Amino acid sequence: MSETPLLVRDVPEEALLARIFPLLPTAPTTLVGPGDDCAVVAAPDGRYVVSTDVLVEDRHFRRRWSSGYDVGWRAAVQNLADVVSMGARPAALVVSLVMPGDLPVDWVTGLARGLADACTPLGAAVVGGDLSGGDQVVVAVTVHGDLEGRAPVLRSGARPGDVVALAGSLGRSAAGLALLDAGRGHVDDALVAAYLRPDPPLAAGPAAADAGATAMMDVSDGLLRDAGRIARASGAVLDLAPATLGADRDRLRAAAGALAGHAGAAGDAGDAPGAGAAEDRAEGWVLSGGEDHALLATFPAHATLPAGFRAIGVVRPADDDGAGVRLDGAVPHRAPGWDHFRA
Amino acid sequence: MSETPLLVRDVPEEALLARIFPLLPTAPTTLVGPGDDCAVVAAPDGRYVVSTDVLVEDRHFRRRWSSGYDVGWRAAVQNLADVVSMGARPAALVVSLVMPGDLPVDWVTGLARGLADACTPLGAAVVGGDLSGGDQVVVAVTVHGDLEGRAPVLRSGARPGDVVALAGSLGRSAAGLALLDAGRGHVDDALVAAYLRPDPPLAAGPAAADAGATAMMDVSDGLLRDAGRIARASGAVLDLAPATLGADRDRLRAAAGALAGHAGAAGDAGDAPGAGAAEDRAEGWVLSGGEDHALLATFPAHATLPAGFRAIGVVRPADDDGAGVRLDGAVPHRAPGWDHFRA
Missing domain, CATH: 3.90.650.10 (PurM-like C-terminal domain)
Known part of the structure; x- marks a missing residue:
């Protein structure tokens, strides 16, 4: 007998967020973290680099091949790669997640773990996000980095x-x-x-x-x-x-x-x-x-x-x-x- | 006889971007604009506020009611509102757009115009984005603001x-x-x-x-x-x-x-x-x-x-x-x- 997994439609949004928040990577450059209208991030260089990249189910991944962890990892890495390609150090990410109601909650917490494992070695934090229902999973990540005084490499x-x-x-x-x-x-x-x-x-x-x-x-x-x-x-x-x-x-x-x-x-x-x-x-x-x-x-x-x-x-x-x-x-x-x- | 509109699947991605870029709002705080791996934005305050918000077709809008212009306007305003609610001045947005291949190109350029008209009075620029195919339209906006020396209002x-x-x-x-x-x-x-x-x-x-x-x-x-x-x-x-x-x-x-x-x-x-x-x-x-x-x-x-x-x-x-x-x-x-x- 296989147990029916808990689905996102079975959990109120705030309860889902309460499961996700503790899994997200943190960093000392985050002055105000998730939970308010905006996060506040330190930019000691006086500039920040920013890029956004989206992963769409059945275009960029298939759920039968990629776990939530895999998708979280990939979404982070493809964004982090854009920051380091400018010569900057990744500092902060925000993540918008669109998901069908029949997505297992474990898939979502897996995604948070994948994001965290990809970000932590670089010292980058997830500082905010948004959740919405939708017909297919969409993960839109925006990433920010600190040039630490370097000229951006174009x-x-x-x-x-x-x-x-x-x-x-x-x-x-x-x-x-x-x-x-x-x-x-x-x-x-x-x-x-x-x-x-x-x-x-x-x-x-x-x-x-x-x-x-x-x-x-x-x-x-x-x-x-x-x-x-x-x-x-x-x-x-x-x-x-x-x-x-x-x-x-x-x-x-x-x-x-x-x-x-x-x-x-x-x-x-x-x-x-x-x-x-x-x-x-x-x-x-x-x-x-x-x-x-x-x-x-x-x-x-x-x-x-x-x-x-x-x-x-x-x-x-x-x-x-x-x-x-x-x-x-x-x-x-x-x-x-x-x-x-x-x- | 009504003419068939040009659809996004009929236009190479780079040609679509070439139509969008000139419509996007600009600002002097944008040090490097769209087209590289990242944009570079000035943060004279040494901090930035950041928030992300997503609009999903048939959840947040219906295409039979909302034009591309309307959706661009709304996506901008709901994000700009998060920045000003911290007491910050909006400075820079990035936009991920997921769209089915049968979306008219005019809908997409309308969205860019709506973004621009909502951002321009506040001096905010669109500095980057990402396009992808998908089953329904998803507009994920991340917005950044400058506290101009103010304490963030939480x-x-x-x-x-x-x-x-x-x-x-x-x-x-x-x-x-x-x-x-x-x-x-x-x-x-x-x-x-x-x-x-x-x-x-x-x-x-x-x-x-x-x-x-x-x-x-x-x-x-x-x-x-x-x-x-x-x-x-x-x-x-x-x-x-x-x-x-x-x-x-x-x-x-x-x-x-x-x-x-x-x-x-x-x-x-x-x-x-x-x-x-x-x-x-x-x-x-x-x-x-x-x-x-x-x-x-x-x-x-x-x-x-x-x-x-x-x-x-x-x-x-x-x-x-x-x-x-x-x-x-x-x-x-x-x-x-x-x-x-x-x-």
């Missing part, structure tokens, strides 16, 4: 001669999603975990700013697409060396091999059989798979790269093909990314 | 002897919603407008802080419920005088009369016929109707109330019934509010 600062460098992995999240999508999650637990709970080296962001990074962003929509954004914002070419991107090549090729015969998902080369197809699919994950949230940055040619970063290319002046990404000097033929409103 | 500061005062109207939004719900919006355009585009006196918030307000919040869930929150947070009784709440009594009674025979909605006394029932329904809107976002504050007994505020009661010590709201000294018998996850 996407537009890459200069010809700079080194392009990366901290974190590429393609693992997309591979994990493809495995889950094909019902083959058992093939590689670590890739599935990379999709469910991405764990990029977030502390490398402020370190990159201290090391003189000229441009930075986190890779959330795929390397080609996001490198293209830095390139266009900077009016330059980011010429990447694919041979430097192979850290997970064998593992990704094995996962792709296990998917032979399955139709591809986002950033995925399709279902042609054979070793060449697996190689191609794995390369697609590396170049176009999103949501690993690796940090992509450019540094002056002679800068010492901070721990965790490896060189993956160079910045060149815009050429006859304009500003954009090149792979070993050539315009990539692969589709660069995906769009939220289409199949 | 809910917990009301002291026995203080005056309870209100700036703005009560019950008009609930009446407008009830009219729309009954298909009788034509009965009173001004009440319908109060629901679609609430326009509370937001500038009164920082003025109240300057005048020494001891506690403040905006009335978003109904006067009884929200006054109860100040009372409990302060460990006191807020004793309100219903006779002082009658500014719109005739208008609300007329609207209630036009609804005779219609079942009631939130904060609504039901459908018994006759003048007594209309009176009772109008009183329900005043005491329990939400979303007018009037400012409810307490002031020291001898403070001069700032422009726009009128006295509606006094703060007394908690009594045998504990901390809470009283109406002319008596515990209210009316249900105090409503819950987001139940019918």
